[in-house]
Amino acid sequence: MTARPTGIRIAIVDDQALVRTGFRMVLEAEPDFSVVGEAGDGAAAIELARSTAIDVMLMDVRMPVVDGIAATAAVTAAERAPRVIVLTTFDLDEYAFAAIRAGASGFLLKDVRPHELVAAIRTVHSGDATLSPRITRRMIELFAGELPAMPGAARPASAMLDTLTPREREILVAVAEGLNNAELAARFHVSESTVKTHVGRILQKLDARDRVHLVILAYEHGLLSSHGPSSEQGPSDDRR
Missing domain, CATH: 3.40.50.2300 (Response regulator)
Structure with a gap:
C-alpha cells in the first residue's frame, strides 16, 4: 500500500x-x-x-x-x-x-x-x-496595456468595490502602492493584527486570491491613478 x-x-x-x-x-x-x-x-x-x-x-x-x-x-x-x-x-x-x-x-x-x-x-x-505588490504594480504598468484579457478573468462589479468601508478602500490602495503590513500599520496608526483583519476582509469582499490580485484589481479599476492623499474619502476613521 x-x-x-x-x-x-x-x-x-x-x-x-x-x-x-x-x-x-x-x-x-x-x-x-x-x-x-x-x-x-x-x-x-x-x-x-x-x-x-x-x-x-x-x-x-x-x-x-x-x-x-x-x-x-x-x-x-x-x-x-x-x-x-x-x-x-x-x-x-x-x-x-x-x-x-x-x-x-x-x-x-x-x-x-x-x-x-x-x-x-x-x-x-x-x-x-x-x-x-510593489513589483507587481510595476509589472502591470509595463505590460497591462499589451496583455490579452484572459477568458473567465472577470473583473469585480462596482457593487463589490462599494462593499468596502472607507478605511478598507484606503488600505486597498495602500496595498496596491506596495506597502507591507508594518508600513500599513504605521500609515493608519493601527496594529499589524488590525491590518491583517482589514486585508482579510478586503480579500473576501473582492473574492481576491491574494495581495497580488488586489494590486491588479486596484489598477484595473483606476484606484491608483485617481488616488491621492485625502482624495475621495478625506480623513478616515477605523469604522467598519
Missing part, C-alpha cells in the same frame, strides 16, 4: 526533464515537501491537476502543446485549485506576467536559489504571494 503524501504536495511542470529533476532534488530535501507529480507540457499539467491532489504547482511558461499561460488559467479555474508559481528564464517575461493575471500567485526565475524556492513555496501555500 502506497503511503499518502504528507506536508506540502508539489507538482513540477517544465518541458525540460533536467530542469524538473533539479527542482525535484531541491524540494525532496525538505522533510515536509512531497513531489506528487511532473508534467512536460501544459496539457499534461491540466490533467495532472485534475487527477492529483496538489497544493502548489511550479509552472513553466513556454511549453509545447499548451503553454503555461493557458494551463495556469485552466488549473486555477478549477475547484480546490492548487496555487501556481510561474517559472521563467527572464525577469521581464511578459508571458509570465500574463500567467499571473491568469491566476498564478507569483513568479520565480529558473535560476532561483534553493532556499528562495523553498521559501516561495511555503509562502504561497500559506495563502500569500511570492511577488511583492
Whole structure:
C-alpha cells in the first residue's frame, strides 16, 4: 500500500526533464515537501491537476502543446485549485506576467536559489504571494496595456468595490502602492493584527486570491491613478 503524501504536495511542470529533476532534488530535501507529480507540457499539467491532489504547482511558461499561460488559467479555474508559481528564464517575461493575471500567485526565475524556492513555496501555500505588490504594480504598468484579457478573468462589479468601508478602500490602495503590513500599520496608526483583519476582509469582499490580485484589481479599476492623499474619502476613521 502506497503511503499518502504528507506536508506540502508539489507538482513540477517544465518541458525540460533536467530542469524538473533539479527542482525535484531541491524540494525532496525538505522533510515536509512531497513531489506528487511532473508534467512536460501544459496539457499534461491540466490533467495532472485534475487527477492529483496538489497544493502548489511550479509552472513553466513556454511549453509545447499548451503553454503555461493557458494551463495556469485552466488549473486555477478549477475547484480546490492548487496555487501556481510561474517559472521563467527572464525577469521581464511578459508571458509570465500574463500567467499571473491568469491566476498564478507569483513568479520565480529558473535560476532561483534553493532556499528562495523553498521559501516561495511555503509562502504561497500559506495563502500569500511570492511577488511583492510593489513589483507587481510595476509589472502591470509595463505590460497591462499589451496583455490579452484572459477568458473567465472577470473583473469585480462596482457593487463589490462599494462593499468596502472607507478605511478598507484606503488600505486597498495602500496595498496596491506596495506597502507591507508594518508600513500599513504605521500609515493608519493601527496594529499589524488590525491590518491583517482589514486585508482579510478586503480579500473576501473582492473574492481576491491574494495581495497580488488586489494590486491588479486596484489598477484595473483606476484606484491608483485617481488616488491621492485625502482624495475621495478625506480623513478616515477605523469604522467598519
